[in-house]
Amino acid sequence: MAETLVKKFVVTRFDPDKDEAPRTESYEVPCHPDWKVLDALNHIKDEIDGSLAHRWSCRMSVCGSCGMNVNGQPTLTCKKAVSDLPDTVEVTPLANFPVVRDLVVELDGFMEKLKSVKPWIIRAKEKAVEEGPMRQSQAELEEFKQFSMCINCMLCYAACPVVANEPEFLGPAAIALGHRYSVDSRDEGAAERNEIFRGEGTVFACSYANECSEVCPKHVDPAAAVNQAKFNAVIDWAAGLVLPRGGKE
């Protein structure tokens, strides 16, 4: 049997009913060499300290719920191998989010932002089923396919220096998911979204640090989406200045 690696996990603990501020607790964890960080956290919860709270579900980088900061880096804990980490592993809740408890963060703010960009197909008039499917070419699919791979893990929010300073900024994932629909050939809602992109949580707040794309576990490249969204929002704004009725049909 392969040897176990003993690692020291320094984990942030916070119980709002008891603690005034977050504190840390250390655990010696005998890790199987092919364990991921999430396996170690589950081991802590199952075998050492059942009071630890952390969120996870699929264990296969699909549900996006196990994001945490591991040694300061926003990480999907079910994807990160413990063997790739030093002997001491620091696990803290995802940065830039309010903490509910221990490693569990509050999602409401993100959900609100996501909803605000209308991440669904908007059509002036629904196409009747009898009229057949809406066909899409491979090239049209490629326009948005990459952005649709987002799993809402929010690592990009934890990595983004702008989110850290301007909490109202829509943020990488929400912009990428709104943009994903704006560039879908079946969608007719780009103008509506452009107005949202120019509004309170403006896309222009992005200073193109590119950190979001660096940490994205699904290679979505949200920074590209944000910059394409900026460009489209500018063109739409300029069209509004020179064309009658703001360029709207």
Place this chain on the structure above:
Amino acid sequence: MKHLLLKIEPLIWLLFGQGILLGTILLTGWILVVNLGVPLGLISDDGLAFQRAHELGSSLVGRLVLAALCALPLWKGAHHMRHVSIDSGGAGRDAVVAPLLYGVAALGSLLAIAAVIRL
């Protein structure tokens, strides 16, 4: 102020984007030729003779290019510096920093336009 900044953001970003384009492409070439190539004797300075440079610069296209070359990188710089300020924890002072930086860029742009008109 915050509301006004939000309103003019697309315009600023347009100027900033064009500033990057010109700054990285044309200004780099300009610096390589005028500040390095010619002084080091790698490039002949015949093309920079006053008469020729003046003719080129004072044509309509020349004036437009010169004005853009002076003004747009100012917007790029101002916008970059504003974001450095915000990213280093200065979101609270943005209402002062942004108008100041954009003010300098606007003033510089006006001076550049005035200068190319007088060429």
